[in-house]
Every structure is written in C-alpha cells, then in structure tokens.
Amino acid sequence: MEREKTINIIVAGIGGQGNILISQIISEAALRQGFDVVVGEIFGVSQRGGPVSSHIRIGKERETRWRACVSTKHQADIICSLEPMEALRVAIPYIGQDGIIVTNTHISRPISVNLGKATYPEVSEILTEIKQLCKQVIAFDATELSLKAGSSLSTNIACLGALSCIDSVGLESEAYESAIRIVSSKFAETNLKVFQLSRERVLRENERRS
Amino acid sequence: MDKNILGADAVGVKMILLGNEAIARGVIEAGASVVAAYPGTPSSEIVETLARLAKETKQYVEWSTNEKVAFECAVGASFLGVRSFSAMKSVGLNVAMDPLMVVNLCGVEGGFVFVVADDPNCWSTQNEQDSRMLAAAAEIPCLEPASAQEAKEMVSYAYDLSERLGRAVMIRTVTRLNHSRSIVELGPIYVKQQSPKYHRLRAGFPALPKHQRLHEEAAKLQDVMGECPFNELDMRTGARIGIVGIGNAVNFAVEAISHLGIEKEANLLKIGVINPLPVKLLKEFLRDQDVVVVFEEIEPYVENQIRSLCYDLMHKPRIVGKLSENIEIAGELTVEKAVRVLSQISKGKSDRASEESRSEENKLVLTRDTVLCAGCPHMGTFYATRRASSKTKGKVLISGDIGCYGIGVYPPYNLFDSHICMGSSIGVACGYAATGYKDGIICIIGDSTFYHSGMSALINAVFNNHNITVVILDNSIIGMTGHQPDPGTGVTATGQPTKRIELEEVVKSCGVDFVECVDAFHVKDVIKAVEMAMKHKGPSVVISRGECAIIRRKRKKDTKVNYKINIEKCDGCGVCVGLLYCPAILKEKSEYRIDKLICAGCGICSQICPKKAIEMEVVTN
Numbered sequence: 143m144e145r146e147k148t149i150n151i152i153v154a155g156i157g158g159q160g161n162i163l164i165s166q167i168i169s170e171a172a173l174r175q176g177f178d179v180v181v182g183e184i185f186g187v188s189q190r191g192g193p194v195s196s197h198i199r200i201g202k203e204r205e206t207r208w209r210a211c212v213s214t215k216h217q218a219d220i221i222c223s224l225e226p227m228e229a230l231r232v233a234i235p236y237i238g239q240d241g242i243i244v245t246n247t248h249i250s251r252p253i254s255v256n257l258g259k260a261t262y263p264e265v266s267e268i269l270t271e272i273k274q275l276c277k278q279v280i281a282f283d284a285t286e287l288s289l290k291a292g293s294s295l296s297t298n299i300a301c302l303g304a305l306s307c308i309d310s311v312g313l314e315s316e317a318y319e320s321a322i323r324i325v326s327s328k329f330a331e332t333n334l335k336v337f338q339l340s341r342e343r344v345l346r347e348n349e350r351r352s
Numbered sequence: 353m354d355k356n357i358l359g360a361d362a363v364g365v366k367m368i369l370l371g372n373e374a375i376a377r378g379v380i381e382a383g384a385s386v387v388a389a390y391p392g393t394p395s396s397e398i399v400e401t402l403a404r405l406a407k408e409t410k411q412y413v414e415w416s417t418n419e420k421v422a423f424e425c426a427v428g429a430s431f432l433g434v435r436s437f438s439a440m441k442s443v444g445l446n447v448a449m450d451p452l453m454v455v456n457l458c459g460v461e462g463g464f465v466f467v468v469a470d471d472p473n474c475w476s477t478q479n480e481q482d483s484r485m486l487a488a489a490a491e492i493p494c495l496e497p498a499s500a501q502e503a504k505e506m507v508s509y510a511y512d513l514s515e516r517l518g519r520a521v522m523i524r525t526v527t528r529l530n531h532s533r534s535i536v537e538l539g540p541i542y543v544k545q546q547s548p549k550y551h552r553l554r555a556g557f558p559a560l561p562k563h564q565r566l567h568e569e570a571a572k573l574q575d576v577m578g579e580c581p582f583n584e585l586d587m588r589t590g591a592r593i594g595i596v597g598i599g600n601a602v603n604f605a606v607e608a609i610s611h612l613g614i615e616k617e618a619n620l621l622k623i624g625v626i627n628p629l630p631v632k633l634l635k636e637f638l639r640d641q642d643v644v645v646v647f648e649e650i651e652p653y654v655e656n657q658i659r660s661l662c663y664d665l666m667h668k669p670r671i672v673g674k675l676s677e678n679i680e681i682a683g684e685l686t687v688e689k690a691v692r693v694l695s696q697i698s699k700g701k702s703d704r705a706s707e708e709s710r711s712e713e714n715k716l717v718l719t720r721d722t723v724l725c726a727g728c729p730h731m732g733t734f735y736a737t738r739r740a741s742s743k744t745k746g747k748v749l750i751s752g753d754i755g756c757y758g759i760g761v762y763p764p765y766n767l768f769d770s771h772i773c774m775g776s777s778i779g780v781a782c783g784y785a786a787t788g789y790k791d792g793i794i795c796i797i798g799d800s801t802f803y804h805s806g807m808s809a810l811i812n813a814v815f816n817n818h819n820i821t822v823v824i825l826d827n828s829i830i831g832m833t834g835h836q837p838d839p840g841t842g843v844t845a846t847g848q849p850t851k852r853i854e855l856e857e858v859v860k861s862c863g864v865d866f867v868e869c870v871d872a873f874h875v876k877d878v879i880k881a882v883e884m885a886m887k888h889k890g891p892s893v894v895i896s897r898g899e900c901a902i903i904r905r906k907r908k909k910d911t912k913v914n915y916k917i918n919i920e921k922c923d924g925c926g927v928c929v930g931l932l933y934c935p936a937i938l939k940e941k942s943e944y945r946i947d948k949l950i951c952a953g954c955g956i957c958s959q960i961c962p963k964k965a966i967e968m969e970v971v972t973n
Contacts, residue, residue: 180532180534183531184527191725192720193720211532214607227718230716251938253720254764256939267716
C-alpha cells in the first residue's frame with residue numbers, strides 16, 4: 143500500500159493489560175510490510191496499575207534520520223484503548239479531528255472508586271465524550287470476547303483485531319498474524335483465535351450497517 | 353523477527369529493537385567479554401538481553417549486588433585487557449561514583465564502556481538528575497545517542513575510543529531512547545581473542561600528576577573525537593537561526609522544525625559527543641547565528657558551555673534554552689515544547705495544532721493511583737505494619753525504601769515518613785533513633801535493596817545499638833525491574849544454579865539478636881512478629897517472606913483459587929479495600945465484590961475481614 147503520511151497510533155490502557163505487547167505486534171507487522179516504524183513506550187513500576195500508553199508511528203521509507211517517538215498533540219490518527227476511561231484520557235490531548243478510536247468497554251476501576259471516594263462514570267457518558275473528539279468510535283467489550291476464546295488475558299489482542307480492520311493503517315491481516323506468532327509465541331494459538339473472532343465481529347457489524 | 357538473532361552473526365538483518373536491545377547488540381558486536389550490572393529502570397533491558405543471549409555469545413554476564421560492585425567488576429576485567437561493560441540508571445551512577453572518580457585517573461586496559469540511563473520526567477526514578485555533569489566531573493569522554501541505530505554504533509565506537517585512549521567511556525541515554533523501538537540494522541561481530549593478562553599496577557596514585565594529565569589530554573581528546581560521526585552540521589544558505597539538538601533531543605527539534613515548516617530558515621547542529629563538546633564545530637556554527645536555540649534533556653549543560661564559547665568568540669547571538677527560561681528546567685522535552693519555543697523565534701510561523709485550544713480538564717477522567725498488584729505479599733505486610741504500629745501510644749515513624757513497595761510513600765497508602773534512595777531506610781532510621789525518639793521506628797526494605805546497600809546500615813544499627821525494627825520484604829527476587837535474580841534467588845543472571853544466601857543467617861551474623869521469619873500471607877503472624885520486634889530493645893528484624901504475585905501467577909496455571917464476598921455476611925464496612933487497597937476488591941454502588949479476573953487468591957482479605965465474609969472458592973481451569 144502507498145503511504146502518503148505518517149500514521150500515528152496510540153495504544154492506551156493501564157499497567158498489566160498488555161498494551162506493550164500489541165505495540166510490538168503492530169510495529170513488527172509494519173516492518174514486515176516494509177514500512178518505517180518507531181514506537182515510544184513508558185514502562186516501569188510507576189505504571190503498575192496506573193495509565194500506560196505507547197505511541198506507534200508508521201511511515202513510508204524513512205525521510206529523516208531524526209524523529210520523535212511520540213505523537214504530537216491533536217495529531218493521532220488512531221487510538222486503541224484497552225479501557226474506556228483510558229481512551230478518553232489519551233483522546234483529550236492526542237486524537238485528531240479525523241481520528242478513529244477503538245476502545246474496550248470493560249472498565250477497570252481506579253482504587254479511589256473502590257474506596258468510595260470517586261464515582262466511575264457511565265461508559266455511555268465516556269463514549270459520548272470521545273465521539274465529540276473524533277470521526278469514528280469503535281467500542282465493544284473486548285474482555286468478554288477474549289473470555290469466549292478461553293482467557294481474559296487476550297483482551298489486548300481483541301482490541302488489536304478491531305484496529306486491524308481500519309484500512310488507513312495499511313497493514314494486512316497476514317502481517318499481523320505472523321507478528322502475533324513471533325511476538326507472543328507462547329500464547330499464539332489463543333491470541334490468533336481471539337484476533338480472528340474480533341475481526342469477524344467488526345466485519346459482521348460493518349455488513350449489518352451497510 | 354526472532355529475538356535470538358540478536359546474538360548471532362547476522363549482518364544486514366533489520367530488526368525492530370528497543371533502544372536498550374540495540375545497545376546490547378552494540379556490546380555484542382564490540383566483542384565485550386565481561387558484563388556486570390545492577391538493574392534499574394530504564395536501563396535494565398540492556399543487561400537482561402545480554403544475560404538471555406550469554407550462552408550463545410559466550411559473554412560472562414552477572415547481576416552484581418549493586419552498581420558500585422558491578423562497575424568495579426567490569427573495571428577489574430578491563431585491567432586484565434578484557435573488554436567489559438556495565439549499565440545503570442541515573443541514580444545508579446551515584447553508587448558507582450566512588451570507583452569512577454579513581455578509574456578516571458588510573459585508566460583502563462581493555463575497552464571499558466558504561467551506559468547511564470537518565471530519566472527525564474522521573475517516569476521511574478526518585479529524582480531528575482543529569483549524569484552528563486558527573487561525566488564532566490570525572491573528566492571522561494561521554495556520548496549521547498539520538499536513535500537506537502546510533503546507540504548501537506556508538507557502543508562500538510566507544511570501545512575503540514576507550515582502548516585508543518586507555519580510558520573509561522560513558523554513554524548517557526534518556527528514557528525515550530532506552531524505551532523506544534525502531535528499526536536497527538545489525539552489523540558484524542568483532543571477534544578478537546581476549547585472554548586475561550596482567551599488565552601493570554592500576555591505582556589512582558600519584559593522583560596529582562594524573563589529575564594534571566587529564567586536563568592536558570583534553571585538547572588531544574578534542575582532536576580525536578572531533579572526527580567522529582555523531583556530530584552533524586546542516587547549514588542553510590542565508591539562515592540565521594541556529595538550532596542545537598543534543599543527543600536524543602535532536603528528534604524533538606527536527607520534528608518541531610518540520611511542524612513549523614522552517615527547514616530553510618534554520619541551521620541545525622546535532623551533537624552526539626557530550627564530553628568534550630566539539631568546540632571547533634560549535635564555534636564555526638555559532639559565528640553565523642543571530643539566534644541560537646538549545647534543545648537538551650534535564651539541565652542546561654550544553655547551553656551553559658555555548659554561552660561561554662560565545663564569550664570567547666566575542667559574538668553575542670540571542671541564546672534560547674533552559675537558562676533563558678524559554679524551556680522549563682523540569683520535565684522531559686516534547687514536540688509541543690519545541691514547537692512553542694521555535695514559533696516564538698521564527699515570527700509569523702505558527703503551528704496549527706498547538707494553537708487549537710482544547711481543554712485538557714475533563715471531570716469524567718479520574719486519577720489512577722498506582723497500587724500493589726492483587727496477590728502481592730507486600731500488601732499484607734503493609735497492613736500488618738500499620739496495625740502493629742497503631743497499637744502503640746505515640747506515632748511510629750516508618751522509613752521506606754526503593755522497590756515496588758516504594759509506592760507506600762504515595763496515596764492511597766501514605767505509609768512512609770521518609771523515602772530517600774536505595775538502602776536508605778535503615779540509615780535514616782538510625783538517625784531517627786539517635787535523636788532519642790521513643791515512639792517506635794520501623795524500616796521497610798526489600799531483600800534485593802537490603803543486599804544492595806541496606807546491609808551495611810543494619811550493621812551500623814547493631815554497632816551503635818539503635819533501637820529500630822527492620823521489616824525485610826523478602827520475595828527473593830528483584831520484582832520492580834522485571835524479576836532479575838538476587839543473592840537470595842539461587843540462580844545467576846544467566847540461569848545457572850548458585851548458592852542461595854539465607855537472609856536469616858545474614859541478619860543474624862550482622863549481630864541482630866531478634867530475628868523472626870514469617871509468611872507474608874499469614875497476616876496475624878506478621879502483626880505478631882512486628883509487635884514483638886518493636887518491644888525488643890535494640891535493633892530487631894522481621895523477615896516477611898512471600899512470592900511475587902506476578903511470578904506466582906505465571907507458575908500456578910492449573911488451579912485457580914479465588915475468593916468471593918458472601919453478601920449475606922458482608923456489612924459493607926469496607927475494611928478490606930480500605931486497608932489493603934487490593935485492586936481485585938470492587939465497590940459497586942454500596943456493595944463489595946471480588947473481581948475473579950483480577951483476584952490472585954492470596955486470601956489476605958479473608959483474614960482481615962471483621963465479619964469473616966470473604967470465602968474461598970477453587971476454580972479449576
């Protein structure tokens with residue numbers, strides 16, 4: 143696929159949800175298709191249970207040797223979030239007006255909510271808010287979909303499956319699949335199953351709409 | 353791409369590598385034989401990668417007990433003519449500073465290169481220190497890469513330089529380099545037979561002539577490093593704005609230039625050699641600028657030197673950077689910051705995106721405090737420490753340390769009264785005790801941090817008879833940085849079985865009379881032990897032992913024990929979540945329940961529930 147400009151993808155979530163794994167899969171898939179790619183991540187204990195995001199920037203052949211590993215504010219093309227509040231947290235500063243947001247609807251409560259010091263908003267409220275920030279929102283319960291395939295641990299891959307259906311990313315499903323085999327070799331079987339299930343779900347939705 | 357290729361002779365292969373993996377590959381390509389380090393974010397993956405590949409690369413790789421020991425171990429190998437390597441986080445260099453300040457004088461034989469990973473923005477560090485200044489203090493060559501590819505190449509260059517000069521060479525990185533991934537092309541592996549050979553005495557003395565020579569060699573160093581490929585000058589005809597990007601900061605500078613479309617108006621100087629700065633090149637560059645903008649991470653280190661060079665040149669361009677207060681000192685550089693500064697200078701140019709106003713406040717977005725994992729053994733020990741210390745009349749002082757449990761200093765825990773650096777909990781507590789404070793003093797320290805630098809402080813407590821209680825959280829591994837083995841694990845960095853050091857024996861032999869070892873998952877036992885320890889006169893130690901929840905989850909795959917809250921018995925008091933802060937206990941409206949997906953089955957909550965409403969259930973997968 144011809145690539146005009148750099149595509150900026152941000153994977154959001156909380157520590158322990160496996161967002162770094164999907165950023166690895168996306169970047170490996172991009173490499174396989176001959177694109178240039180740079181990924182900015184932050185990890186360490188400060189993120190245990192806290193917000194974590196990784197930025198993936200996919201470009202055509204490298205034009206300059208020097209470029210930032212994080213997306214500029216208001217210029218992200220896609221946000222893929224493993225948790226709805228995290229989708230909003232990252233969307234506010236980063237998503238572009240023409241952007242697309244993929245988000246899991248299964249919530250993860252901050253400790254303040256369980257301590258009764260704060261209230262987690264209705265997911266529908268969050269979705270309404272993020273819809274105002276971008277062009278399209280794809281929201282579904284990725285955790286439930288992952289559980290159907292046997293393990294909630296593949297929630298990240300369920301989100302990746304939905305992201306892989308976005309044409310503007312420009313990566314073929316085969317590229318993702320071989321990247322899944324390499325990057326998550328131990329759980330490749332379950333992950334590939336979840337990836338397919340998630341893609342089928344999006345394609346069914348698209349069919350239903352048209 | 354199979355990550356094991358990293359250790360193989362695979363010239364020309366392109367891989368996506370973490371900055372740290374690229375550095376590791378550089379160490380392999382340079383043929384270093386001895387590697388020693390202590391883990392620390394964001395540097396850990398460098399030596400972790402080398403340890404994983406050691407069998408294939410035949411490198412000797414060890415996790416040492418601390419950065420000082422690691423540094424000395426690598427230096428020792430270099431004294432015998434063998435190429436060696438060490439890596440540490442910014443504050444790790446503070447620990448290794450002692451040997452560095454003499455190794456700079458006595459020099460090295462085999463190439464010795466070490467990486468220091470600074471952490472602008474304090475993503476996972478207690479401070480935001482700039483180690484470039486420490487390299488300058490030690491008067492050793494220092495480089496800073498701007499990409500993973502360059503980092504790999506810099507390592508090879510640094511080894512050649514180290515051997516050519518007979519000096520230690522430092523590579524400074526920042527988190528955004530260590531923890532970003534990009535495409536790296538592998539190079540050939542340098543193979544040279546390096547057998548250990550005694551050369552000559554290595555010592556700092558006589559220190560005066562050696563110190564003098566360090567200064568005299570500075571000029572020679574300028575010539576040697578002036579030719580290196582890591583500084584780049586890109587001049588545009590007629591342009592009078594000079595942008596200087598140092599190390600990784602050049603990426604933000606270039607990105608901002610392109611955002612503003614000022615490529616034709618801006619001259620760019622990319623600097624990769626931090627010490628000594630390329631003075632000739634800088635002077636040539638500075639002469640032609642009306643405005644100079646300096647982008648660098650943390651302190652205005654280069655900006656300062658540019659100001660001094662301009663004085664020598666009798667040239668007075670406007671200098672924009674951190675000293676001029678155009679860029680904040682604290683926090684890491686971002687494209688937005690760079691765009692803002694450059695748009696102020698290139699009048700008329702503005703960035704559409706940065707002008708667009710969008711409120712970043714949103715009441716729906718809640719703060720997410722970091723908490724211990726569900727099933728973490730520290731959770732019960734925190735609870736027990738709080739309980740035991742609440743039974744005394746006055747305020748018990750709790751001094752914390754560095755590790756996962758370091759989050760005890762933040763909300764919602766607010767458990768610690770002090771939190772300084774690796775191993776400091778015991779030393780600080782000695783000071784508390786020295787004042788005659790009577791209401792109880794507890795230190796909380798992990799096993800690896802204890803071996804790192806807590807041990808000498810414990811001996812100090814015994815030596816000076818300080819009345820303190822040390823609670824050692826023993827998970828027999830370095831949890832926070834990714835489960836590297838420590839002296840209590842029983843295996844080495846490369847997975848070889850080794851003698852397991854018994855923590856109880858170490859503590860006893862330090863001279864501590866009261867030592868109690870308890871299971872961290874039996875809360876009552878921990879409370880009782882801490883209470884007894886606090887009653888003991890003189891230093892006392894409680895070892896609270898329990899496996900890291902992440903390790904246990906990986907190990908126990910077949911059956912899963914879960915806990916559930918019996919709604920009939922629960923009166924909604926909230927003690928479980930309110931005192932443990934376990935992420936698995938959820939509050940929905942006014943009812944509590946346990947999320948099966950998160951619960952690790954440790955059962956600590958069921959032990960502390962006043963109504964005995966939390967019950968075990970076994971789920972078999």
